[in-house]
Structures are given as structure tokens and as C-alpha cells.
Amino acid sequence: MADDIHLTIDGQPASVPAGTTILEAARSIGIQIPTICVHEACTANALCRLCVVEVEGARVLAPSCVAQVSQGMQVSTRSERVERSRRTILEMLDSTVDLSDSPEILEFFDAYQVDRLRFPGAERRDPTVIDDNPMYVRDYAKCVLCWRCVQVCAEDAQYTFAINFSGRGFETQIGTFFDQSMPQTTCVFCGQCVGVCPTGALKPKRQWLLEQGRSLDEVMQATGMGRKKRRSG
Ligand code: SF4
Ligand code: FES
Numbered sequence: 001m002a003d004d005i006h007l008t009i010d011g012q013p014a015s016v017p018a019g020t021t022i023l024e025a026a027r028s029i030g031i032q033i034p035t036i037c038v039h040e041a042c043t044a045n046a047l048c049r050l051c052v053v054e055v056e057g058a059r060v061l062a063p064s065c066v067a068q069v070s071q072g073m074q075v076s077t078r079s080e081r082v083e084r085s086r087r088t089i090l091e092m093l094d095s096t097v098d099l100s101d102s103p104e105i106l107e108f109f110d111a112y113q114v115d116r117l118r119f120p121g122a123e124r125r126d127p128t129v130i131d132d133n134p135m136y137v138r139d140y141a142k143c144v145l146c147w148r149c150v151q152v153c154a155e156d157a158q159y160t161f162a163i164n165f166s167g168r169g170f171e172t173q174i175g176t177f178f179d180q181s182m183p184q185t186t187c188v189f190c191g192q193c194v195g196v197c198p199t200g201a202l203k204p205k206r207q208w209l210l211e212q213g214r215s216l217d218e219v220m221q222a223t224g225m226g227r228k229k230r231r232s233g
Helices: 022-028 080-096 103-111 148-153 192-196 205-211 216-222
Strands: 005-009 012-016 052-055 074-076 136-138 163-166 173-176 202-204
Touching: 005 022, 012 022, 022 052, 022 074, 052 080, 080 103, 136 205, 148 163, 148 192, 192 202, 202 205, 205 216
Parallel strands: 005 074
Antiparallel strands: 005 012, 052 074, 136 202, 163 173
């Protein structure tokens, strides 16, 4: 269309409406950019920075999930600088977070030649699993702070506001207000947070118990699905 923005991405021409993000523009011509924090159900917040790209003439790398296209822009999604940045982000995540349940993230390791021993002395995030309700468990040792769960719990979907960030710096984690147990919060156990979590930090309790080797009967009892006694009379 006449009003479209024309740009090149990795040397390929693209024409997209104004307001399109670089990530969307790249996808429109078949170029895939790795992402973690962005999700189709969530407003993009540019938290993980894995989606950075190099824009000619710009001093810093741009997070493509929020940066919008502009006329004549020349974007590189695979420059040496971009690849080095993504590799470092993945290596830092790997050194502090348990990514064993994060297939979407582990997929990027080969592509970016991640060195899993790059930061051997890094302190790992290792809080204990929170098992405080019959529906799901929270294992924040696996949390990459993508914020998807907080967003779907708030304005992006549910308007429940049961969880948010707590703490600062390395101590930052997702939590409830005043560290209340989940049943004490406004949580309605809709399961949307579990559905968008990319790392297994939020997991259905039945799945978690089965992974712990618990029997089906134990699982059903623990999740409130055990056989109820018939009322007599
Ligand atoms: S619990 Fe899951 S969805 Fe929530 S911030 Fe952590 S990784 Fe993201
Ligand atoms: S996907 Fe863009 S910053 Fe996370």
C-alpha cells in the first residue's frame, strides 16, 4: 500500500503498515527472530532482550518485539554483535536458572553456540518449590522472569492481579502480595498463568506429582479428586 513503510531486513525488502514492530515485519517475510518474554496473549515488554536486532545508524541494539519499523530502515537480525548479545543472554540465564523444563529456550542453545560453562561461579536461583494449592505448583528456580504470568493475571486477560514482581536485583521473583499463600489471594485458579509459562516454573500439580513418582491415587487425593464417600441415608 502507498502508506506502507519500506525497509530491508537482512538485505530482504519488506513493506508493512506503520506501527508494525520489527519482529512482526521480519516474520512477514519469513525471518525468524528468537524470543522468550513476548507471547501472543501478552503485551510486549522487552524484558528478556533475546530478540535484539541491529539497526543501521543506531548506537544500541533494538528489542525487535517493541521497536517499530521506520521508512528506509536497514535491519540486521544475525550480525556478529546481535549473535554475541543473544549468546550472552542465554549463557547468563543458563548459569542462574534451571532451564531443564524450558524446551523453547534450550532450542536456541545450538544455534547460538551457547557455552554452558561460561559463568561457572554464578550464584544459582534456588528457592524451594511452593506447593500451596490443589491446582498448580510454583518452582521459581525455573523462572526466567519473563512476566507473562503476571500479565495474563492482570490487564492482558484475567484482571485478577494475584501475582506480581517482588524483591529487587538478584532477589527479584514473582510472588503474591505479602507472600500470601495462593488460596489467600484473589487467584481464581483459571490456569492462564500456567498456560503461558515457558519454563515449567508454573506447573499443573497433577503433572508435578506424577513427575515426583506419586501414584495415581495419591495424585487424585492431593488434588481434591479422590473418591468422595457416599452419603448414607
Ligand atoms: S513463572 Fe513462568 S511465566 Fe511467570 S515470569 Fe516466571 S517463567 Fe515467566
Ligand atoms: S522477546 Fe523481545 S525482549 Fe523478550
